[in-house]
Amino acid sequence: MLAAPPSPAKPAATGSRPDPAALLIWYDRHRRALPWRALPGETPDPYRVWLSEIMLQQTTVRAVKPYFERFLTLFPTVADLAAAPAEDVMKAWAGLGYYSRARNLHACAQAVVERFGGRFPDSEEELRSLPGVGAYTAAAIAAIAFDRRAVVVDGNVERVVARLYTVEQPLPKAKPLIRDLADGLTPEQRPGDFAQAMMDLGATICTPKSPACGLCPFREPCAARTEGTQETYPRKEKKSSGALRFGAAFVAVREDGMVLLRTRPAKGLLGGMAEPPGTEWSAGFDPAAALPLAPFAAEWRRLTRVVEHTFTHFPLRLTVYRATVPASAPPPEGCWWAPVATLDGEALPTVMRKAMMVGLEG
Ligand code: SF4
Structure with missing residues (x-):
């Protein structure tokens, strides 16, 4: 039966x-x-x-x-x-x-x-x-x-x-x-x-x-x-979390207290928000091989502190590189220099605020 x-x-x-x-x-x-x-x-x-x-x-x-x-x-x-x-x-x-x-x-x-x-x-x-x-x-x-x-x-x-x-x-x-x-x-x-x-x-x-x-x-x-x-209750289905992704962010600091920013593409994750220049994020990305992707040639230093952030669909581990450049350094195309003192007023998402903090302290 x-x-x-x-x-x-x-x-x-x-x-x-x-x-x-x-x-x-x-x-x-x-x-x-x-x-x-x-x-x-x-x-x-x-x-x-x-x-x-x-x-x-x-x-x-x-x-x-x-x-x-x-x-x-x-x-x-x-x-x-x-x-x-x-x-x-x-x-x-x-x-x-x-x-x-x-x-x-x-x-x-x-x-x-x-x-x-x-x-x-x-x-x-x-x-x-x-x-x-x-x-x-x-x-x-x-x-x-x-x-x-x-x-x-x-x-x-x-x-x-x-x-x-x-x-x-x-x-x-x-x-x-x-x-x-x-x-x-x-x-x-x-x-x-x-x-x-x-x-x-x-x-x-x-x-x-x-x-x-x-x-x-x-x-x-x-x-x-x-x-x-x-x-x-409520009963829940087991969550599947996405694979860990890796990427790098480049925090360039000018000697006169300016930091390099750019705007993310309007569409997609964090679209239209500000960020320090960085790489794509993927599961297979090797942060040690990030330097050729830096926004310009400089003495980039890889910092030991990494940024961990969890998005809805995947966790991210971001390696931060930092360089100090002369006050005369021009911004690369699509980027601008923003005063460190007024970063609070920039549209930086939380993950990028963390990256900026690590870069500025590093
Ligand atoms: S509705 Fe929630 S709080 Fe109210 S009796 Fe039921 S379990 Fe308790």
Whole structure:
């Protein structure tokens, strides 16, 4: 006899169903105060909601806060952001990572101004037509900024739902199922608050380790809590990390305190960002053979400290070469000399800041 296939998700263990109203009562008491969030009774500002959602993709709330505030100071409205030079946007973003987001952010602001007269559209469909706005972000903006009923599932919500229903399928395969279950939970009333309440619950109570189930408004119907298996959800497929890549960066320092920079190609990883000249990065690259690829002939010194950095798809080990050159040295084509004292203002991504630090100290 054939065994029945395992059920991908069990119904709530106690027979009671998670009640969105209970979550909203909890939210009214315990909501997080976040700089982009409207206070109770205030109308949310779609620009702030959108900006925060783009910044929060793959980045923590804590890391985003100072960037969010800086962006609002530099670009108080979507029209200001649209009109800003691309370099200013990239500079303001530098250090936040995933730089394609910054390019899309700028393109999106311009699209909102050109196609929608400077007002964000309020439907998921129109929001999705904007650069850098995928299904999740469109749902989040529609719900949070416009109180539209939309199913908003971020990593926090995935965890809450997977535990509520003990979803056995591993992520990412379980995403459609989790979305369906979240859809079934989402109320018609206050969908924007509900979306934020689910995120807050995941961030503050239903945490990856040691969830505070005793404080959770869903503790009765939660299947994982009943079984005592909370921390085993969501199930995850084993990650495969990319092969280690190697490369070299050349930090040229002029005697008058200038350092050589160039701009990376607009497309691709870290596109449009600044960097010291360097080589390609590959698994087979031999850093000892990097010298012929230096930007000019000089007394390049290979430094013993290397830069380790992990991108989403691969780890990188960067060897740093340094040379000191006369103040009269001209920049090679495509490069420029930047004062060391103002490097903070350059659009250097984190990996290149590390390389620069090693080179300048070396
Ligand atoms: S009862 Fe515990 S595991 Fe279940 S949703 Fe609440 S915090 Fe998460």
